[in-house]
Each structure stands twice: as structure tokens, then as C-alpha cells.
Amino acid sequence: MKINRCxxxxxxxxxxxxxxxxxxxxxxxxxxxxxxxxxxxxxxLPLAPVVVDAMKxxxxxxxxxxxxKGYPSYEGYEFLRSAISGYYRSFGVDVGADEIFVNDGAKxxxxxxxxxxxxxxxxxxxxxxxxxxxxxxxxAGRRIVYARGTKENAFCAMPDExxxxxxxxxxxxxxxxxxxxxxxxxxxxxxxxxxxxxxILYDSAYEAFISDGKPRSIFAVKGARExxxxxxxxxxxxxxxxxxxxxxxxxxxxxxxxxxIGKLWYRRQxxxxxxxxxxxxxxxxxxxxxxxxxxxxxxxxxxxxNAKLITDTFDRLNYSYTGGTNSPYIWVECPNAMSSWExxxxxxxxxxxxATPGEGFGECGKGYMRFTSFAAYEATAEAxxxxxxxxxxx
Amino acid sequence: MKINRCxxxxxxxxxxxxxxxxxxxxxxxxxxxxxxxxxxxxxxLPLAPVVVDAMKxxxxxxxxxxxxKGYPSYEGYEFLRSAISGYYRSFGVDVGADEIFVNDGAKxxxxxxxxxxxxxxxxxxxxxxxxxxxxxxxxAGRRIVYARGTKENAFCAMPDExxxxxxxxxxxxxxxxxxxxxxxxxxxxxxxxxxxxxxILYDSAYEAFISDGKPRSIFAVKGARExxxxxxxxxxxxxxxxxxxxxxxxxxxxxxxxxxIGKLWYRRQxxxxxxxxxxxxxxxxxxxxxxxxxxxxxxxxxxxxNAKLITDTFDRLNYSYTGGTNSPYIWVECPNAMSSWExxxxxxxxxxxxATPGEGFGECGKGYMRFTSFAAYEATAEAxxxxxxxxxxx
Numbered sequence: 001m002k003i004n005r006c007x008x009x010x011x012x013x014x015x016x017x018x019x020x021x022x023x024x025x026x027x028x029x030x031x032x033x034x035x036x037x038x039x040x041x042x043x044x045l046p047l048a049p050v051v052v053d054a055m056k057x058x059x060x061x062x063x064x065x066x067x068x069k070g071y072p073s074y075e076g077y078e079f080l081r082s083a084i085s086g087y088y089r090s091f092g093v094d095v096g097a098d099e100i101f102v103n104d105g106a107k108x109x110x111x112x113x114x115x116x117x118x119x120x121x122x123x124x125x126x127x128x129x130x131x132x133x134x135x136x137x138x139x140a141g142r143r144i145v146y147a148r149g150t151k152e153n154a155f156c157a158m159p160d161e162x163x164x165x166x167x168x169x170x171x172x173x174x175x176x177x178x179x180x181x182x183x184x185x186x187x188x189x190x191x192x193x194x195x196x197x198x199x200i201l202y203d204s205a206y207e208a209f210i211s212d213g214k215p216r217s218i219f220a221v222k223g224a225r226e227x228x229x230x231x232x233x234x235x236x237x238x239x240x241x242x243x244x245x246x247x248x249x250x251x252x253x254x255x256x257x258x259x260x261i262g263k264l265w266y267r268r269q270x271x272x273x274x275x276x277x278x279x280x281x282x283x284x285x286x287x288x289x290x291x292x293x294x295x296x297x298x299x300x301x302x303x304x305x306n307a308k309l310i311t312d313t314f315d316r317l318n319y320s321y322t323g324g325t326n327s328p329y330i331w332v333e334c335p336n337a338m339s340s341w342e343x344x345x346x347x348x349x350x351x352x353x354x355a356t357p358g359e360g361f362g363e364c365g366k367g368y369m370r371f372t373s374f375a376a377y378e379a380t381a382e383a384x385x386x387x388x389x390x391x392x393x394x
Numbered sequence: 395m396k397i398n399r400c401x402x403x404x405x406x407x408x409x410x411x412x413x414x415x416x417x418x419x420x421x422x423x424x425x426x427x428x429x430x431x432x433x434x435x436x437x438x439l440p441l442a443p444v445v446v447d448a449m450k451x452x453x454x455x456x457x458x459x460x461x462x463k464g465y466p467s468y469e470g471y472e473f474l475r476s477a478i479s480g481y482y483r484s485f486g487v488d489v490g491a492d493e494i495f496v497n498d499g500a501k502x503x504x505x506x507x508x509x510x511x512x513x514x515x516x517x518x519x520x521x522x523x524x525x526x527x528x529x530x531x532x533x534a535g536r537r538i539v540y541a542r543g544t545k546e547n548a549f550c551a552m553p554d555e556x557x558x559x560x561x562x563x564x565x566x567x568x569x570x571x572x573x574x575x576x577x578x579x580x581x582x583x584x585x586x587x588x589x590x591x592x593x594i595l596y597d598s599a600y601e602a603f604i605s606d607g608k609p610r611s612i613f614a615v616k617g618a619r620e621x622x623x624x625x626x627x628x629x630x631x632x633x634x635x636x637x638x639x640x641x642x643x644x645x646x647x648x649x650x651x652x653x654x655i656g657k658l659w660y661r662r663q664x665x666x667x668x669x670x671x672x673x674x675x676x677x678x679x680x681x682x683x684x685x686x687x688x689x690x691x692x693x694x695x696x697x698x699x700n701a702k703l704i705t706d707t708f709d710r711l712n713y714s715y716t717g718g719t720n721s722p723y724i725w726v727e728c729p730n731a732m733s734s735w736e737x738x739x740x741x742x743x744x745x746x747x748x749a750t751p752g753e754g755f756g757e758c759g760k761g762y763m764r765f766t767s768f769a770a771y772e773a774t775a776e777a778x779x780x781x782x783x784x785x786x787x788x
Contacts, residue, residue, distance in 0.1 A: 003512060052457050242465065
């Protein structure tokens with residue numbers, strides 16, 4: 001038998017293994033140094049109490065024959081889809097509960113959505129990029145073209161009218177650059193997608209961090225309902241990385257190649273998915289209550305305070321960066337034209353700080369470094385003091 | 395852009411919609427009749443208390459920064475993989491914790507496993523069949539060949555040496571027929587798979603119902619570690635249909651086409667999956683404790699008592715059937731050479747009992763009916779009395 005040979009084309013990712021190895025070596029040689037990790041890509045604050053209460057109440061329902069819940073529906077319980085629809089409404093976007101598909105995290109759907117599109121499709125991905133979009137499409141053998149994010153466009157890659165694409169992966173606020181598209185920039189992408197008969201796959205996982213009025217959903221943009229699918233998640237909105245719940249929005253009017261895309265996706269999900277855990281769905285519902293919003297916003301404030309510590313430091317140092325305002329990520333140009341790994345080693349040795357070399361996210365990431373705001377406030381503050389103290393050194 | 399046209403080849407399944415429509419029509423015309431549903435494919439008894447306690451304790455851990463859990467590992471927590479490994483050991487099968495991949499239900503992996511195999515593969519499916527194997531492979535455009543389950547082989551379809559297959563889907567105890575393979579029959583399948591350089595995808599979701607000593611795992615069979623992947627789930631073992639937790643076993647030595655299959659699957663999962671909810675994994679762990687086993691076995695005993703009521707009835711009526719002993723399903727030949735739908739209408743009108751027409755599961759299901767043991771004991775008993783009372787009528 002033959003395996004899927006496209007898997008051979010995937011580059012094994014050594015990024016995090018290499019970071020761990022260099023960090024461990026330094027720690028072993030310098031046991032007295034306190035290393036601060038500014039590369040964390042996972043949330044660190046606990047869940048909101050209202051969320052835990054909801055999960056426990058739902059777990060108790062499973063004890064009684066009358067309230068026990070068996071197979072959930074493929075698209076998620078109505079109570080959660082309505083709550084998500086209401087959440088969209090709270091920032092001025094109209095999305096029907098019947099256009100929402102609940103899932104176990106945005107990553108699953110971002111990868112699996114490919115099942116409904118032709119293998120001949122050309123996929124456009126921005127660079128630097130969250131590796132899942134590239135890997136999932138390479139695994140399927142699809143052709144990938146890149147739109148470059150650079151210092152010149154503030155890492156908001158824009159379409160090249162001379163390049164055709166069928167599927168367009170956008171992520172805003174972006175992982176890893178923290179840059180968020182403006183309304184006008186998204187309008188250009190929508191226009192490009194409609195002209196190319198393409199579908200935009202819009203990852204809005206970090207939308208809850210937006211604080212300067214930029215669009216929190218592609219569906220805030222005119223025309224997007226005819227050309228976009230949105231993936232979002234409670235992972236960063238409410239610290240659900242360990243709980244696993246996200247959602248995909250497919251507008252009713254989205255059709256391609258004579259097919260309704262929402263119906264195709266339902267068919268895919270009913271064949272290869274069996275819905276999300278009932279207690280997890282109840283926990284997710286609690287996030288969208290007024291008290292849930294109040295409690296979860298507190299965590300986001302905490303991370304954003306960290307982000308401000310980082311951007312204030314980079315401002316003082318006159319470093320060039322994106323992110324921080326609308327994102328837990330700060331993407332900084334390595335000082336003194338250092339390469340990503342040179343700066344990594346420099347930071348580790350001189351400041352005992354670990355961040356993520358940008359070249360792990362693609363060609364355009366070379367010479368950049370990703371800092372995150374997920375560490376503790378005290379640790380973040382200390383890391384920034386150490387980096388400031390290096391000023392005269394650089 | 396083009397969609398994946400293979401989805402067009404999928405027959406829309408009208409089975410359950412048709413059942414619902416005929417049942418509703420009868421109920422509307424006969425409001426005084428008490429209809430008993432014997433077609434339920436979902437568990438109905440509540441979760442074991444020890445499981446709910448474990449979930450609630452894990453939910454509480456998420457409240458504290460020190461015990462909070464973020465992203466789970468792709469393959470599942472070690473505590474759960476060790477517990478599953480111990481469970482296998484309890485019925486004499488050696489499976490390492492490092493050969494287990496935890497998932498959100500067997501259906502996901504049964505469908506997604508195709509990502510690692512060539513689209514050129516020929517897939518063998520037994521008929522009658524759980525529709526997911528067929529639909530997931532049709533969606534990928536793979537060629538499907540069938541091995542027929544019939545009255546003559548007691549619905550234990552066996553390989554045809556003249557037919558080549560690369561991927562072999564087996565389900566034992568079977569959904570829908572309830573038939574379970576013997577050791578000797580599985581040996582023949584293993585031999586056939588090895589001869590064809592094929593991989594067996596073995597669905598053992600109903601293994602906890604086996605009570606006559608037949609193999610509860612393909613890995614009980616010599617040679618299977620060189621040619622099989624097993625999918626199991628807590629859905630039927632412990633009533634987890636609403637909780638969503640299963641596991642896939644890929645032996646370390648399973649290689650094809652120069653690749654280690656476990657490593658390929660890990661790569662697939664790390665690209666398109668982000669692990670299972672921590673509180674769900676803790677709940678699952680509790681199933682495999684001695685108290686968890688005691689409590690969950692009580693539910694299985696309840697369903698098996700129902701199954702015995704059904705098979706005792708069919709024995710008295712001298713009906714030909716499979717299942718019941720090792721399965722919540724009883725697969726019966728429709729009396730008087732009725733077609734599946736004729737018998738469906740007859741049962742509905744004369745006994746006010748609803749079961750599932752076998753032809754919904756494939757060609758070989760024509761003329762058969764699937765009864766399940768998931769209804770309440772009292773309802774099952776009454777349904778059987780009504781069917782017995784029809785004896786003189788038929």
C-alpha cells in the first residue's frame with residue numbers, strides 16, 4: 001500500500017525543539033540565572049469562575065437519566081450558537097445562530113475545511129504565517145502561493161492582482177506579527193476574493209484583543225458574506241486552550257461551484273465529526289453571559305497590560321515592531337541587523353530572556369522575534385528591565 | 395473555484411428522516427397509541443458518579459493558576475493513556491501507553507485516518523456497514539470494494555482472496571449486525587492483510603459488550619501488530635456519547651511504504667487537531683479505575699438484560715438473528731420475507747414499535763431490521779410482549 005506521499009513534503013518543524021535545546025544548555029551551564037520565558041503561546045491565567053460553575057452544573061446533569069445528554073448535534077447546541085450570535089451582535093456584526101458550527105477548537109476546522117474544496121485549488125497564505133495553514137494544504141498536495149508581510153506594509157500583506165488564488169488564508173490580528181487589518185485593507189481582500197471567485201478563510205482567534213476599533217470579524221466588511229468563512233475560538237477569548245471549544249461561521253449565501261458551502265461543511269462534519277462535549281458547550285455558553293464577559297475581559301486586560309510593558313520598552317529603545325495593541329503578540333525587528341537566532345542567543349545570554357525567532361514562521365520572519373504577553377506581569381516587567389539595561393550594550 | 399466534487403457522489407442519507415416521517419404520521423393519526431422506540435443508537439443511562447466527580451474536580455483545577463491546564467498534548471495526557479493501556483492489560487492485550495492517541499470520539503479518527511494514506515488506495519468495507527467508512531472514503535475519492543455479510547456467514551464477512559485491498563475496515567462487534575468475529579476469523583483477516591500489504595482499520599467501539607470470550611481487540615490476534623490500527627471509544631463503554639472521548643491504537647512496529655504509521659498519524663494530528671479537553675480526559679481516566687469499571691459495567695449489564703429480552707423473544711418466534719450476546723444490537727431477518735420497509739410499517743402499525751430498516755446499512759441489509767437495547771427495560775419488555783402477541787397474526 002502507499003501512504004500519502006505529500007506528508008513527505010512537510011518540513012519537520014524544529015523551531016520549538018531548537019529553542020528548548022538552546023535554553024536547556026544555557027540553563028545547565030548557568031544554574032544561577034533566572035530565565036524568563038517570553039515565547040509562551042498558551043494562556044496562563046485560570047478560567048473564569050462562571051465558566052467552571054457552568055461546566056460543573058452540566059456535569060451534574062449527566063448524572064440523572066432525565067437530564068443526561070447523549071450525542072450532541074454536529075453543529076453544536078442551539079443555546080451556544082445563539083450565545084455566539086449574540087456575541088457577534090455585541091460588536092455590531094450580524095451572524096445567525098444557524099450559520100455557526102461549534103467545534104473543538106479553530107485549528108481542527110482550519111485544517112479540515114480543506115475536505116470540501118478541490119485538491120486543484122491554489123491556496124494563498126500570508127508570510128509570516130501560523131504553520132497550520134501551510135502544513136494542512138501541503139498534506140493535501142495543494143499549490144501554495146504567498147503574500148508577503150514586510151516592514152513596508154507593517155506586516156499587513158495585501159493581494160497581488162496578478163496572482164490568482166482559490167482559497168485565501170488570512171489571520172487578523174495576526175499570529176505571529178500581532179498586526180491587524182483595517183476595514184479598508186479587508187475591503188481590498190474581499191474585492192480580490194470576489195474577483196477571483198475565491199473563498200477567504202479568516203482566522204479571527206485573537207479578535208478579543210482588538211482595542212483600536214479595527215474590524216473584529218471579516219463579516220464587518222461589506223461583501224464578505226459572499227466570499228468568506230470565519231474561524232474563531234474561545235482559546236484566547238476566554239482561556240479555553242485546555243477546554244477545547246471554537247466555532248466556524250459560514251454565511252447562508254456563500255456558494256461556489258454550484259454548491260452551498262455551509263451544506264457541504266455540514267455533510268463533512270456529519271461524516272467525520274460527532275460534536276463537542278456537552279459540559280464544554282455549557283462552559284462556553286457561560287463565557288457569553290454578561291458576568292462571563294466581565295470575568296474573561298479581566299484576563300485579557302492582564303495580558304494587554306503585559307503587552308503595553310513590552311511595547312513601551314521597545315518604544316524607549318526605538319525598536320521597530322508591530323502588534324501589542326490588538327494582540328498578545330509583539331513582533332520586533334532584531335536590533336543591529338542581527339539574525340533571528342543571533343538575537344535569540346544574545347537575549348538568552350545577556351538578559352536570560354527567551355523569545356521565539358521569527359524565521360520559524362516563514363521567509364518574511366527572518367530578522368524578527370516574537371514576544372508574547374502571556375507570562376506573569378512581574379516576570380514580564382523584569383524581562384523588560386533587563387532588556388532596557390542592555391541598551392548601552394547594543 | 396472548484397469544490398471537492400467527490401462529495402456529489404455521496405448519497406444523501408434519508409434513512410432516519412424517513413423513519414421520523416413515517417413515525418410522526420402514524421402518531422398524528424393515532425394519538426392514543428404509545429409508540430416504543432427500539433431504533434435508538436445512543437446510550438440512555440446517566441454517567442457513572444465517579445466519572446462526574448472526576449470531571450468536576452478537574453474543572454476546579456482550572457480555577458487556580460497553579461493547577462490550570464492549557465493546551466493538552468496532541469496524543470492525550472499520559473495519565474489517560476496509561477489508564478487505557480491498563481484496561482487493555484485487564485483483558486490480556488498488550489498495548490503501550492505510547493501507542494495510544496486520545497481523541498474526541500472514534501468517528502473523528504475513523505474518518506480522518508484517511509489523510510495519511512494515498513488517495514489511490516482501494517478500501518474494503520463489509521456490507522452491511524456503519525456508513526462513516528464508506529462516506530469518508532467516497533469523499534476522498536477512493537475506490538471501495540465490499541465483503542458481503544449474509545445469513546450464510548452469520549454476518550461475519552470474510553476476505554475474498556481474489557480481491558486486492560489496501561485498507562480494510564472491520565467493525566466487531568458489528569454495527570448494525572451485532573455479530574462479533576472469532577479469533578480464527580480475525581486470524582484470516584490478519585493473514586489476508588499481511589498478504590496484501592494492507593492495513594486493517596478495526597473499530598472495536600462495542601468491545602465492552604463482548605461476553606462469550608471472543609477477542610475484544612484485534613491486537614489479541616497474532617500478527618495484528620504488523621497490520622492493524624484499532625479505534626475504540628468510551629461512548630458505549632461508559633456512556634460518553636455526550637462527553638466525547640475515544641482512542642486510537644497504532645502499534646510501534648506498524649510501517650508501510652517506508653514510513654512508520656504512528657509517526658505519520660502524530661504529524662497529521664499535530665497539524666489538524668489540538669487534543670481533548672482536560673476535564674473530559676480526567677473523566678475518562680475515572681472510567682478505568684476499579685470503581686469506575688464497577689459503575690460503568692452496571693450500565694452495560696442493564697443494556698444486556700434488554701438485549702436478552704429481545705433475543706429471547708426472537709428465539710420463541712423462531713426468527714433468524716445475529717447480535718445481542720456481544721452487542722447492544724440485534725439484527726433480525728424480517729419475518730414472512732417482508733422487505734425492511736414492509737416490516738417497519740407492519741411493526742409500527744400492529745405493535746407501535748419503531749426499529750431501523752436494515753437496508754439503510756447497505757445492499758446486504760435488505761430484508762433485515764436492527765433493534766437496539768438502549769431503550770428503558772420496561773419499554774423493551776412491553777415492546778417484546780406486543781411483538782409476541784402478533785405471533786398468530788404473522
